[in-house]
Amino acid sequence: MKRLALCLIMCGAILAPMMRACSSPTPTRAPKRQAVIETKLTAAERAAIFDTVWQTVNDKYFDPTFGGKDWRAIGDQSRQKLATVQDDDTFWLQVLNPMLFELGVSHLVALPSEFASELDPMTFATGKLGLDVRLLDGAAVITEVAPGFPADKAGLRPGFVITSVDGWTLNDIAAESLQTPPDNERNRRGNLVQGMRARLYGETGKEIVVEYLDGNNRPQRATLQFAKRNSTCAQFDPSLPPACTEFEVRRLANGAGYLRFSGFLPPVLDSALQAIADLHDAPALIIDLRGNPGGVFPVRKAIASKLVGEPKLFMRYQRRDGLDEAYLDSVPNAYQGKAVILVDELSASSTEEFAGSLQALGRATIVGLQTPGRCLVMDIVSLPNGALLTYPWGQSQTPDRRVLENNGVIPDIKVALDREQLLQGFDEQLEAAIKYVSEQMTK
Numbered sequence: 001m002k003r004l005a006l007c008l009i010m011c012g013a014i015l016a017p018m019m020r021a022c023s024s025p026t027p028t029r030a031p032k033r034q035a036v037i038e039t040k041l042t043a044a045e046r047a048a049i050f051d052t053v054w055q056t057v058n059d060k061y062f063d064p065t066f067g068g069k070d071w072r073a074i075g076d077q078s079r080q081k082l083a084t085v086q087d088d089d090t091f092w093l094q095v096l097n098p099m100l101f102e103l104g105v106s107h108l109v110a111l112p113s114e115f116a117s118e119l120d121p122m123t124f125a126t127g128k129l130g131l132d133v134r135l136l137d138g139a140a141v142i143t144e145v146a147p148g149f150p151a152d153k154a155g156l157r158p159g160f161v162i163t164s165v166d167g168w169t170l171n172d173i174a175a176e177s178l179q180t181p182p183d184n185e186r187n188r189r190g191n192l193v194q195g196m197r198a199r200l201y202g203e204t205g206k207e208i209v210v211e212y213l214d215g216n217n218r219p220q221r222a223t224l225q226f227a228k229r230n231s232t233c234a235q236f237d238p239s240l241p242p243a244c245t246e247f248e249v250r251r252l253a254n255g256a257g258y259l260r261f262s263g264f265l266p267p268v269l270d271s272a273l274q275a276i277a278d279l280h281d282a283p284a285l286i287i288d289l290r291g292n293p294g295g296v297f298p299v300r301k302a303i304a305s306k307l308v309g310e311p312k313l314f315m316r317y318q319r320r321d322g323l324d325e326a327y328l329d330s331v332p333n334a335y336q337g338k339a340v341i342l343v344d345e346l347s348a349s350s351t352e353e354f355a356g357s358l359q360a361l362g363r364a365t366i367v368g369l370q371t372p373g374r375c376l377v378m379d380i381v382s383l384p385n386g387a388l389l390t391y392p393w394g395q396s397q398t399p400d401r402r403v404l405e406n407n408g409v410i411p412d413i414k415v416a417l418d419r420e421q422l423l424q425g426f427d428e429q430l431e432a433a434i435k436y437v438s439e440q441m442t443k
Contacts, residue, residue, distance in 0.1 A: 309334025
């Protein structure tokens with residue numbers, strides 16, 4: 001079960017361990033790449049892992065044509081590189097995973113034991129600084145500051161630019177990260193800023209230094225201590241610590257409901273369904289899924305069913321040998337008002353299925369930015385020495401047969417964030433959603 005739970009977290013979190021594959025435990029202002037994989041495999045063990053990985057993908061990958069690529073030739077070329085490998089760091093990061101990345105799809109990665117057991121801090125860390133960032137014009141711009149948390153108390157505000165966290169700059173993160181497919185600009189941007197976001201969570205009580213530019217672009221420095229999260233947390237697997245999801249529900253000034261949660265994980269399901277029920281009389285509902293990396297199928301299906309109410313086709317999954325169809329559940333007293341979903345370049349996996357399906361069904365209007373297109377259905381295989389392989393066995397397709405992988409969800413109303421507007425306390429994406437529902441409510 002632990003393997004499954006890890007798999008579900010990794011699906012949506014861009015495989016956070018691999019994103020920090022080369023980082024040192026105590027980063028400096030100019031970190032140098034160093035081997036961090038401590039397992040010591042023999043040449044025979046590396047060859048056995050390589051063969052298992054190649055054969056599994058060869059036999060179970062959802063597309064038997066491999067997107068027109070010659071998988072056997074890719075394997076042969078990688079085996080030649082394997083023959084010269086002298087250490088595990090090179091094996092995992094320069095031979096095995098680059099071979100997998102040749103297929104150019106998400107949810108396909110091999111994790112050595114060190115990373116297979118590492119948990120995503122945004123989901124499992126006990127503390128947070130209370131801020132979020134997005135990549136705007138090449139800078140990590142603060143988009144949200146949680147009231148009462150350390151960042152807020154230190155005077156950080158939306159629109160300020162984070163230049164480093166604990167000595168790590170965006171350039172450091174880019175240099176030290178293993179960039180995961182698909183290879184589109186949205187996903188590359190998301191990979192980069194996700195590495196910065198992960199460093200905004202940590203062990204409660206630990207201190208880190210945050211350097212930033214204020215509203216007048218003056219360099220500032222603050223020593224902040226991770227504070228206990230006020231998130232919705234629950235232990236859905238006994239072998240894992242509690243998983244946490246940010247959750248917010250409120251009524252807006254125009255009477256519409258607002259619901260935000262940071263992951264389609266079991267801890268959030270009951271709260272989300274209850275929130276939608278409590279907002280049954282709201283003429284419109286804005287569901288903010290910006291930054292939501294995904295989660296598990298039962299949660300996204302249950303929430304979508306609460307919005308649709310009928311057993312309509314939810315998703316198609318193209319397998320190697322056929323096509324599966326998933327239908328929503330019949331739900332009495334489903335929400336009847338207008339639905340708007342906010343997404344951005346960090347809304348991935350389950351979030352893309354949820355938003356893409358409801359858009360295709362005509363049930364929701366999508367506002368924000370095109371999602372990254374990290375949307376395949378994956379399984380997990382144990383490898384020797386505690387390592388894991390995740391591979392996609394199915395391709396997600398919306399009810400109108402749109403492929404979400406690489407393409408993502410294209411908003412009906414495209415709106416980007418702007419630093420100057422954030423400095424004035426104005427969230428253009430949310431305001432666009434509010435404006436749209438206000439117009440719809442008057443019709």
